[in-house]
């Protein structure tokens with residue numbers, strides 16, 4: 001697999017089938033941040049979903065929502081993952097989420113795709129005026145830790161997300 005041909009694109013109806021396949025896979029493994037989607041409803045009006053993604057905001061935080069640039073990773077015309085860039089931090093994002101979040105479809109993992117996604121997203125973050133991105137991940141997420149460190153992530157601290165909660169790592173990456 002040539003990860004060098006990976007591109008990031010804005011959400012588009014052209015990727016409907018492989019996006020929905022990927023979403024089903026993410027739901028199968030219970031990724032918490034995709035469980036709210038009803039795949040059949042999205043299939044019925046994918047154009048509206050794409051419009052929503054193009055104007056995405058961090059609606060899951062209790063704090064004021066911030067704008068988010070959603071990008072889909074495409075390899076040989078197939079949706080293989082996603083990455084999003086939050087334009088600024090609110091109090092909740094400081095604790096979990098940070099500026100950047102990403103997922104690779106299970107069958108495409110371990111091939112360097114998330115590392116490439118982050119590398120491609122950093123200049124986009126810079127163009128949004130972010131000089132240093134905060135990336136958070138679970139202390140147990142070895143793959144994500146590697147992705148961040150391969151992209152120059154500097155560990156700021158490791159601490160529980162909340163009292164008695166899971167250990168989180170907080171990294172900063174210069175854009």
Ligand SMILES: CC(C)(COP(=O)(O)OP(=O)(O)OC[C@H]1O[C@@H](n2cnc3c(N)ncnc32)[C@H](O)[C@@H]1OP(=O)(O)O)[C@@H](O)C(=O)NCCC(=O)NCCS
Pocket residue numbers: 031101102103104105108109110111112113114115116136137138141142143144146147150
């Ligand atoms: C974390 C995630 C995005 C990594 O995606 P990926 O495309 O497999 O990442 P890469 O292929 O770029 O791998 C990065 C590094 O992690 C390593 N890695 C991948 N999976 C691993 C695993 N299960 N255990 C240990 N190391 C692993 C790779 O070998 C690579 O290291 P290397 O370059 O030193 O060989 C993917 O596992 C995923 O989508 N997980 C579920 C969602 C998630 O956790 N998102 C991130 C939230 S912070």
